[in-house]
Amino acid sequence: MKVDLLDPSLFERGEFWPVLAWLRANDPVHRHAEPDGPGFWVVSRYEDIVGVYGDQENFSSRYGMRLDSDAEAVSAVAQRMLIVSDPPDHTHLKRVLGKMFAQAELETIGHLVRRVVHDVLTEAVEAGELDFLDAAKKIPNHVVCSLMDIPRADWEWVGDITTEAFEGADEETRRAAHGEIFLYFTELLADRRKNPGTDFVSRVAHDRRATDVPGEERPLTDEEIVFNCNGVLAGANETTRYSSAGGVLALIENPDQWTVLRAGGPAAVPAAVEEVLRWTVPGVHAMRTALRPTTVGGVRIGVGDRVTLWNVSANRDETVFPRADRFEVTRSPNRHISFGAGRHLCLGARLARMELNAFLTGLTALVDRMELLGEPRYNASNFTWGISSLPLRLRAVP
Numbered sequence: 248m249k250v251d252l253l254d255p256s257l258f259e260r261g262e263f264w265p266v267l268a269w270l271r272a273n274d275p276v277h278r279h280a281e282p283d284g285p286g287f288w289v290v291s292r293y294e295d296i297v298g299v300y301g302d303q304e305n306f307s308s309r310y311g312m313r314l315d316s317d318a319e320a321v322s323a324v325a326q327r328m329l330i331v332s333d334p335p336d337h338t339h340l341k342r343v344l345g346k347m348f349a350q351a352e353l354e355t356i357g358h359l360v361r362r363v364v365h366d367v368l369t370e371a372v373e374a375g376e377l378d379f380l381d382a383a384k385k386i387p388n389h390v391v392c393s394l395m396d397i398p399r400a401d402w403e404w405v406g407d408i409t410t411e412a413f414e415g416a417d418e419e420t421r422r423a424a425h426g427e428i429f430l431y432f433t434e435l436l437a438d439r440r441k442n443p444g445t446d447f448v449s450r451v452a453h454d455r456r457a458t459d460v461p462g463e464e465r466p467l468t469d470e471e472i473v474f475n476c477n478g479v480l481a482g483a484n485e486t487t488r489y490s491s492a493g494g495v496l497a498l499i500e501n502p503d504q505w506t507v508l509r510a511g512g513p514a515a516v517p518a519a520v521e522e523v524l525r526w527t528v529p530g531v532h533a534m535r536t537a538l539r540p541t542t543v544g545g546v547r548i549g550v551g552d553r554v555t556l557w558n559v560s561a562n563r564d565e566t567v568f569p570r571a572d573r574f575e576v577t578r579s580p581n582r583h584i585s586f587g588a589g590r591h592l593c594l595g596a597r598l599a600r601m602e603l604n605a606f607l608t609g610l611t612a613l614v615d616r617m618e619l620l621g622e623p624r625y626n627a628s629n630f631t632w633g634i635s636s637l638p639l640r641l642r643a644v645p
């Protein structure tokens with residue numbers, strides 16, 4: 248089989264699944280060629296992927312966490328931006344940044360999430376016919392912008408520029424978008440240092456992180472705060488948007504599962520959330536760089552080799568998930584890795600689950616039937632992938 252995971256059209260057509268299935272069965276640690284580059288490893292089996300995620304000794308995140316990363320741009324933020332940091336800096340940053348998403352905090356945030364979801368779904372049902380992506384993107388955007396106390400007039404721009412920063416057509420476009428976000432948060436941070444509130448930016452601006460000296464702490468630098476506000480925006484926006492839209496499509500294509508979910512009521516929602524996350528897995532791959540000679544799945548990996556971990560493949564691994572190619576809202580256990588694994592488990596995983604829980608609860612309460620009005624379209628990214636257009640009709644519950 249031809250294996251070209253750098254071909255964007257493969258993802259735009261949604262035709263990468265059989266390629267990954269072939270790799271799992273025949274070449275689970277595959278050496279992938281690269282035009283004008285040294286190539287990289289593709290790891291496709293669940294067990295091997297989880298093993299690399301958990302191996303902090305042999306694999307690093309600080310040299311980039313996606314294919315086509317700009318080495319210069321990564322170097323500028325490494326060890327200061329959570330997703331491209333290794334311990335101990337990663338550990339110290341995550342302890343501060345994660346406070347806002349702790350379980351105790353989420354109980355308060357839950358009221359905001361439920362209100363946002365109810366408003367968005369009510370508006371969508373009243374519209375009747377719509378591109379569901381227009382609704383899906385509002386949920387995480389409105390929640391995270393509220394948590395950061397970003398002015399309401401800026402919310403739409405923030406959502407659009409965040410998508411451009413991580414899904415732009417080329418590195419130049421993505422870099423320019425990141426620059427705009429950094430500038431925006433630099434100005435916002437300056438204001439919050441002078442006029443602090445209770446929002447995420449204010450709290451991080453006045454918190455302290457540990458250093459390499461035992462018992463010593465210091466404030467976060469402006470760069471650490473700005474870079475990680477960018478990361479929080481991306482994580483919050485991309486997962487829920489693509490998972491909620493992908494979940495709707497899966498329920499339309501599997502009407503028996505829509506029936507099961509509605510019949511199960513609120514008690515059925517948590518398992519359905521996990522299956523939607525397993526099925527849609529917006530974070531297609533993550534990358535690590537080998538720090539020393541090692542092996543993955545019995546294959547020798549050299550120092551400096553780039554190793555890509557294909558979460559989408561792990562979530563369809565037949566040895567872990569019975570009937571892996573079937574969407575089943577009652578699936579249990581469901582040990583998907585849509586949020587990664589190990590120390591780099593996504594900071595916003597709890598918030599994303601809360602948003603999807605509120606979304607599926609609201610959907611089953613407000614919507615009787617969902618009908619496609621056209622072909623779904625997908626984006627052309629091998630990094631953050633999902634539905635880019637989903638025209639449909641919503642029929643309200645009588």
